[in-house]
Amino acid sequence: MPIETLLQAVKDGSMDIATAKEILSRAPYEELGFAKLDTHREIRTGFAEVVYCQNKADDFLVQIFLKLYKAHGEVMGTRCSQTQFELLQPHLPDLIYDPVSRIAKIMKPKEGEGLIAVCTAGTADIAVAEECAQTAEFFGQKVERFYDMGVSGLHRLLSKVDRLQKANCVVAIAGMEGALASVIGGLVANPVIAVPTSVGYGANFHGLSALLTMLNSCSNGVATVNIDNGFGAGFLASQINRLVTRKE
Amino acid sequence: MPIETLLQAVKDGSMDIATAKEILSRAPYEELGFAKLDTHREIRTGFAEVVYCQNKADDFLVQIFLKLYKAHGEVMGTRCSQTQFELLQPHLPDLIYDPVSRIAKIMKPKEGEGLIAVCTAGTADIAVAEECAQTAEFFGQKVERFYDMGVSGLHRLLSKVDRLQKANCVVAIAGMEGALASVIGGLVANPVIAVPTSVGYGANFHGLSALLTMLNSCSNGVATVNIDNGFGAGFLASQINRLVTRKE
Amino acid sequence: MPIETLLQAVKDGSMDIATAKEILSRAPYEELGFAKLDTHREIRTGFAEVVYCQNKADDFLVQIFLKLYKAHGEVMGTRCSQTQFELLQPHLPDLIYDPVSRIAKIMKPKEGEGLIAVCTAGTADIAVAEECAQTAEFFGQKVERFYDMGVSGLHRLLSKVDRLQKANCVVAIAGMEGALASVIGGLVANPVIAVPTSVGYGANFHGLSALLTMLNSCSNGVATVNIDNGFGAGFLASQINRLVTRKE
Amino acid sequence: MPIETLLQAVKDGSMDIATAKEILSRAPYEELGFAKLDTHREIRTGFAEVVYCQNKADDFLVQIFLKLYKAHGEVMGTRCSQTQFELLQPHLPDLIYDPVSRIAKIMKPKEGEGLIAVCTAGTADIAVAEECAQTAEFFGQKVERFYDMGVSGLHRLLSKVDRLQKANCVVAIAGMEGALASVIGGLVANPVIAVPTSVGYGANFHGLSALLTMLNSCSNGVATVNIDNGFGAGFLASQINRLVTRKE
Amino acid sequence: MPIETLLQAVKDGSMDIATAKEILSRAPYEELGFAKLDTHREIRTGFAEVVYCQNKADDFLVQIFLKLYKAHGEVMGTRCSQTQFELLQPHLPDLIYDPVSRIAKIMKPKEGEGLIAVCTAGTADIAVAEECAQTAEFFGQKVERFYDMGVSGLHRLLSKVDRLQKANCVVAIAGMEGALASVIGGLVANPVIAVPTSVGYGANFHGLSALLTMLNSCSNGVATVNIDNGFGAGFLASQINRLVTRKE
Amino acid sequence: MPIETLLQAVKDGSMDIATAKEILSRAPYEELGFAKLDTHREIRTGFAEVVYCQNKADDFLVQIFLKLYKAHGEVMGTRCSQTQFELLQPHLPDLIYDPVSRIAKIMKPKEGEGLIAVCTAGTADIAVAEECAQTAEFFGQKVERFYDMGVSGLHRLLSKVDRLQKANCVVAIAGMEGALASVIGGLVANPVIAVPTSVGYGANFHGLSALLTMLNSCSNGVATVNIDNGFGAGFLASQINRLVTRKE
Amino acid sequence: MPIETLLQAVKDGSMDIATAKEILSRAPYEELGFAKLDTHREIRTGFAEVVYCQNKADDFLVQIFLKLYKAHGEVMGTRCSQTQFELLQPHLPDLIYDPVSRIAKIMKPKEGEGLIAVCTAGTADIAVAEECAQTAEFFGQKVERFYDMGVSGLHRLLSKVDRLQKANCVVAIAGMEGALASVIGGLVANPVIAVPTSVGYGANFHGLSALLTMLNSCSNGVATVNIDNGFGAGFLASQINRLVTRKE
């Protein structure tokens, strides 16, 4: 209810002051005791909530999957363990599970719009890439995957430049030294979202090396999200891609 | 010259093989000895080159300002010291200097398009914010400034939410604990670019605290650039905003 | 025995010099060989000892629980594993265990005094919050819980401001970017104790991000304890709340 | 104006809807363009604003000192350089300057209430300690100073324990290894605020060593603020002390 | 064979040049292929070799225990797991194992000389302390143990000062904030060896906090060894104590 | 096909333009969907691909081993677990496994050329050393091993100097403080490749100490690879040694 | 006055209770307001106080130099700037200054006892070494200097081994990779004090590399002090050397 309507109702006498005050202060969330479900989020952001499964208590996980599925007719969870999937599946028989991305979902058929390119440096980065790509697809975006294009064999990347340049947003996912983001950033005109991964060992310090590489990129138009944060990159890429598709 | 045209010319005999080979391998840059001017950049990215003045030798700085001004009828340099401005000005009498952002520029009049919101947590972050805002304006974007909206006095930010929600992209610039990015990220639907600044002391470790805050944001749709990198944020915001304005 | 009394007794001859010297140098603790139980602590601080169970050898754990229960008719242990609880329970049949906070306790009924507000940013922070809240309750304070108020959905927090402002001390518990402490710090007049948690991944570096955020808070009146240190926050909040309740 | 009054006025017709809406959304701050003065702060926190002078532009510094002096009849600035003081003094002839704490102030005479103990480990920590002590005094608290009580000569500290135990709050300020906070924390019953300083060299890493020491204190009831943050400690100590004095 | 003797033999003709050259270049170690046993060590340092068991392959572990036992009639291994002990025991039936210090040894009866004081801040530091104390005892030194003397209950430490002052060397072992070393350093006249332990959590960063504390000690006469390095401290303390006992 | 040949064929009409364009853009790799096998690598570098087994999915691991074995009649994988070996062996009955270096391989008999010296400080570094040595041997180089030459018993190293000086390249592998590389660097005239290992504990910070030691070596001619990167050192040593053997 | 004497005096009536109580609580230091001079230190440690000049206020510096000179007939200050020396000299005409070690002193003639060896890796470490050596000499120890013995030219060190082995304590001072301490530690039987210096650049991180090297030394009998802490090493070496000389 917009504030003018409310104030008009007070003026009209169709709503008493106590009620108006209560409505004005009422928080647009659902109090569950252990959590405050932010039911207002989809209105604010345009994207329904996705469940971050890791470390969630079993009871809560089931409750929230059911609640979201009921509200939207679809639901998606990230960082979902095999065990958590097995817990959820009896409640949601249509739930499917992808062990690579660790995503569990029931998803309505959608025709993706626009174009997001999701790239990885190596095969070990695919888990993060799939979390990213499937997130964007869940939000209704069209995604093209370009895997194993690390800069140590540059010709693999160069052969795909034409297609990368067509995307509204490119996601560059890499561990070890993370140079992929800079090289792509120098070749395309649209925004590049860089996702450092924890792939590597020793002086990669669990993803720090790739993170610093991406933050210090000599190419313009590159922004970075947290280490291994495929979901965050997929969300942001969807926001960017939506700026274009909204208008088409 | 597209590759089909070239190959056709070889077939036609209108171009000999040596020439064709030379063209195919010719790099689209200008060799200056000390530098390889990337004259191809504007074609690739749509934005002309901006000069990063810091640590550039005097001679090179003058050469590149003149060359770019001649090519485009306008020119902009970031991180330009007062001394560097005084060096450049005799060569470019129309050059103006802003000591806050440390930007020197000659800029054609432009009507900015779309909308980018540039926000700071405190007044000490304004230097970075102006580097960001003026970069976007130089690239032809419309910018609105929202300064001194730190979360310690939340009502200042809340009073501007309506306007922030209208922007195609919001840039959140903050030092110290850098919480501004997360709070804005929770309130708007379009992408947020977070710029940590080195403002603060002690355990801010020259911007590390704000950087980590922004990388770990609990709000979706937030990506981060390097500490104090106002130019990078302005460039990226322009790319995002352009996705919308291109189509209008 | 006050020093005047002792000196008087020496003067009177009712105490010989050797005894006086021995008393003056006698340490107010109980030597167990492997430990020196600080039986003087409650006198100094007003709060009985709480057992930090982690890594304690089984024998010692049982001994100290029994000794403290016998002395006070109640006892509490933090960071108590399920296994440790099962070890203790045969010795203390009334012992109850909370697997969320990992607290094992026998507690006399108390009417909490004053008011401490314990807040979390997310549901994953509840384990630390319960360690904090139950510690304060064990020390006789009144606690109100405000869970899942992360800044990505600010309306949840704003709807509780009135109640937070009534507390003598607010504990703000958050992982990831830890912005909750700064936002609350800007809204209340009494002290805020910030507890960073290790919740998150990647560039949170096991709680470092939230720790730095809280140390660099732009809000006044915020002090920080160790990562995941719910007990420490509960102890300190109790000391602060007691300053008020002592006088009522 | 309380929300009931406003809604009543709308109902009465004594205020039209547009006005009501405008008031509801009006932010309680003063827009200066470069800054949003948080004039609401004193109402929220009970303490008037103190100016953080470092890096403030000259014009703004003068404006805000004048504005605050006019509003309150007193004014205080921290981290004020000698040069800044000389800039301000012609505008505020009664302004006095303390080069040790780098505080510039005009302060009404006050009778401090309650008791805050401000302690340092060494003489090099006195600059931070004076910033803390004078902040608390400006806010109307009574402060006692205990300087140069480092644990390498423990008898100096032990001789003052009685007086420390009388304070409502003890501030422990130390650089190098920062052990002072733990030792005091074990000796007093009221809260201890620990302030690490950057005093030292080498592996102190600009205050990191003392910071980590204080965060890991084995004593209960110790909370930590940023490195060299004397003002923050003074503010928080004032909040804690006020909990007692308010009631007397 | 001293070099003069060798040269004399060459001159005498009792040794030919090839032999002399071979002796001069012969290394005083035993080549095992996978290892070069430094049989020269005891001659150089005066202390027999102690086996660092961790990560040693099973075969090698057995070989070296047998070889050293045969040579000296006693043998000691540190960081020996229960499993390793069970592997060794059939070969060395007199071997005894202490699960606290993780030391396995066969030790000749010795009357310890001089005095080394081994102190801990808490009970969790006892594992490191026993590694230290038993190492020194194996090398023939007299050790007195002072456990659980953390600075949060300072009277426990103060009651032992007289005895600490009698030691030729004091080892101060502490985790968390590690303040024990500085406090002891201020109370005794002989060298203090500080051993940081990894005891603690969160911002202790696996022992970094105690390590930095000890390196930055405000007390003179404190030197630090690696985190959890009880053996190293015991070795060094033995060297220091031996300087005194050698002469008695 | 060289570019001149291709252009000539276009001119001749023996190749049509579409075909020529397709060839020019065709990437020299094999697309497997989940990976882009860089079949071009051996041509570029002269060394066949070695499989990095860690974290590779089972199916992919088998496929690539078979493919490489078929192409070359030999194959080698590093960081291969016992489980992975058992997965591979049924497909490649001649595969042998070395649990120390964790290398699985089928290798043609070769006569190594030139000389690479592979040295370790301790026995715990042998796993990394064998990964290095066997990599070089797989690439056809001659390797001599010098194990357990840590600087704490310098005579062991000094007795081998003559042989180290004969190598075209020396690999110095060490954990803990990593001093071996500097000492060897001061004794030989050819390049030294330093490999820090994660051997040690506490303040070695998982290999950081040895890494920094090697990067800061006071000896000239020392370059460093990633922590525990035996393969990388073996590859680089092979490149250096090949510069000599190619010409013999 | 020993405690028995005092108690006896109370018993005798020769001292009244108030006086006795006052004496018992009187701290053995001199209160200067800004400092508490620890006049008790020499009694506790056997070494007179040395002034750490850095950052001391001018007035205090002069006062303390004069007070110490008057008490002992000699005085020494470390980290004394040229400016501070010029401030002090008019008050103490016999004061001499060494710009390399930055020590200012008036020292009685002494015949050094025992033997301490002070070694450096390079010439840039001499400043720290002289602070160490002159500290030990001021405390009456005999010192021999061995400079520029870095491990990149090992023969320089090897030629001095005989003399190093004669010292009761060896101080090893090195920047860059700091390997000197380990090499010496392997060659001598008495304690080695390692002093990392900030000499170097880049990945030495202001002394961190040498610090970690020394803490992780593979040689036994090595303990480490703070970066550039020549005074601390000199003090500790004096304590160790004194254990021997006291008895002679």
Place this chain on the structure above:
Amino acid sequence: MPIETLLQAVKDGSMDIATAKEILSRAPYEELGFAKLDTHREIRTGFAEVVYCQNKADDFLVQIFLKLYKAHGEVMGTRCSQTQFELLQPHLPDLIYDPVSRIAKIMKPKEGEGLIAVCTAGTADIAVAEECAQTAEFFGQKVERFYDMGVSGLHRLLSKVDRLQKANCVVAIAGMEGALASVIGGLVANPVIAVPTSVGYGANFHGLSALLTMLNSCSNGVATVNIDNGFGAGFLASQINRLVTRKE
């Protein structure tokens, strides 16, 4: 004098035993008191000593330049300030100075042999590159320079691949994210020496970002030296190049 000759002379009686012993123990360096000139170095390594000027005392700098010039007829110093050059020049009138590389030298004419390629990512890296290139030239190697080939404009690098592939060793010098080393490593067959530079700001942490990038390179055949260590890279490249040229 070889050891056989010496022993033979002893046997012959042409050298007495005392003399022989003295020679055997005589160190091949020149003792200057403050330094031990390693005159043996050229014999060991084949390259004459280069002076590291930074922080060298004036007197010593002059002495060593004169001594080396006299010995070799040429001399080179790195990290030489303008002031130091002006100090040296009166003593060595032929000395020339390059303010970019900060090298001062007198160099005999040489015809460089073999081929080393020295590459930079940007113009700001040229200072380090010239230190590298001129070092190699001083040691008699042939160097080709490839400057400003950063990966943000990849075509600049690709146009030079043919020439890079001809070098015996490629030096890749880059700051910011340092991706250049990985990209080159994927394109050439000979060793790549990576030099991280401190060029950049913010999260480059003075070169740490480029350093980690290079250590974690996904390309084989890349080894890393210290941040900004142009000399070290030039020395190592010369050693590698010499392996080839020695044989021609």
